[in-house]
Amino acid sequence: MNIEDIKKSEQFIDGVILFDECIKKFNWFNIGGKTKILFKPNSLKGLIEYLKLYSSRNKIFILGNGSNVLFDDETYQGTIIKLGKSFANITLLDKETIVAGAAISQKKVSDFARDHNISGLEFMSCIPGSVGGGIRMNSGCFNKEFKDVLISIQLVDFKGVVRSIPADKINFNYRSIGLPKDLIFLSATFKGNEKNSLEISNFMRELKQKKELAQPTRIKTSGSTFKNPIKQTDKKVWELIRLSIPSKTGYGDAVISDKHANFFVNKGNAKSADMKLLIKFVREEVMKKTGVKLETEIVLVE
Ligand SMILES: Cc1cc2nc3c(=O)[nH]c(=O)nc-3n(C[C@H](O)[C@H](O)[C@H](O)COP(=O)(O)OP(=O)(O)OC[C@H]3O[C@@H](n4cnc5c(N)ncnc54)[C@H](O)[C@@H]3O)c2cc1C
Structure with missing residues (x-):
């Protein structure tokens, strides 16, 4: 370079x-x-x-x-x-279809859908990421994920070539998308279904309450550390961690949330090295105690 x-x-x-x-x-x-x-x-x-x-x-x-x-x-x-503001546009294509830029927050897309009487995107109001991150992670909650509402994505590859890919040509998996890493998502087209905005609003409030009950808020975290090992066990990853690790486990300021064992928290000035030690320790202990192999959901950037 x-x-x-x-x-x-x-x-x-x-x-x-x-x-x-x-x-x-x-x-x-x-x-x-x-x-x-x-x-x-x-x-x-x-x-x-x-x-x-x-x-x-x-x-x-x-x-x-x-x-x-x-x-x-x-x-x-x-x-x-x-990506900044020029990648954060949002437009109504027809009464059930929305095109949103990759840099806009998922919450804003969900609010926009509600304001235009479009249901189906309520789950996105509970995810603090952008549309681009949501596509890459196939993010979701409350039994809905990006793949359920995407029609197509628009992207540019690292050579600078812009393309559009229909969602049905993408091999989505749990918290992953079967596309190479050298792609930058630019925007996405979402489809929902018509519904009264008041009903949508009520449903969004319900989801928010459920989420706040189950997960910690206003802390320094990256959400779920590990993916639920759905192919190995019916148990959720937070249950496996609770079964295997003493709750006060931590390295420096990197600790496990009291409220949700799969949320790791920087309680002050945690180093990346502390967080990685915690991740390694939890993965090894869960393997020893339950035989389940955990895979990280959070993306390690090195
Ligand atoms: C409190 C909290 C609660 C959460 N709850 C949930 C939940 O309920 N469900 C859930 O699925 N996730 C949840 N998450 C995780 C996270 O919010 C989602 O994965 C989110 O979609 C990530 O979006 P982001 O913009 O923050 O992506 P980033 O964290 O910035 O990046 C994540 C990945 O996406 C890639 N990426 C980002 N933008 C683009 C782009 N434009 N083009 C190509 N690749 C891109 C990055 O390279 C990286 O690989 C939670 C996180 C927190 C902190």
């Missing part, structure tokens, strides 16, 4: 390029060192220009709202791309 070249390209690329930026403030865990480069494109044109110039010589990570990631303590030796 030639930093001097990238510095010079600031003058003609449509976007903001920052160097040695601290990434703590860009993620819910509030953990991490710096990133060599942070690129915030102002337009699709700017994004494509950057990708064409640097993606083959430069490692790239695309960040959404940072609600499902764990960064390293060491500097990220590449570019973190963060």
Whole structure:
């Protein structure tokens, strides 16, 4: 990676390029060192220009709202791309169909659907991520996930080629999408069904209450640390952790939430290394005590 070249390209690329930026403030865990480069494109044109110039010589990570990631303590030796306002549009295509930019929050999409009498997207009001992150993770809750409401996604690959993929051509799985990593989602088309907005509103309130009962709020966390091991056992991962680990387990400021054992928390100044030790310990203990192999849901960025 030639930093001097990238510095010079600031003058003609449509976007903001920052160097040695601290990434703590860009993620819910509030953990991490710096990133060599942070690129915030102002337009699709700017994004494509950057990708064409640097993606083959430069490692790239695309960040959404940072609600499902764990960064390293060491500097990220590449570019973190963060989509901003110009990727956060939302439009009604017809009375049941919405097109939303990748950078808009899932909560805003859910609110927009409610305001236009479209039901089916209520679950998204409980997920603190962006549309882009939701697509990548096939996020979901209360028995609904992205795959149930997506019609198509629009994306650009690291070579700068823009494409649209119909959802029925995508091999979605539990908290994953069967598409390569070198893709940046730009927007998504969602389909719901007509319903009175008051009923939708009531349902959203119900979901919010359920979620607040089950999961901690207003803490530094990245949500579920591990995926539920649905192919190995009917037990939820939080039950396996409760069965296997003393509740006060922690490394430094990295601890397990009292309210939900699969939510790991930075209770102050946890390092990424602390969180990784906790993840490793829990995975090993659960394996020893229950024979179940846990896979992380949170994305480790190194
Ligand atoms: C309190 C809390 C509660 C949560 N509850 C739930 C829940 O109920 N259900 C659930 O499924 N998840 C939940 N999560 C996890 C998280 O909110 C979701 O996975 C969310 O969809 C991630 O979106 P994000 O924008 O924050 O993605 P990030 O955390 O920024 O990134 C996650 C992944 O998506 C990729 N990505 C992000 N944007 C793009 C893009 N534009 N193009 C390509 N790839 C992209 C990243 O590279 C990374 O691999 C919760 C998290 C927290 C903190």
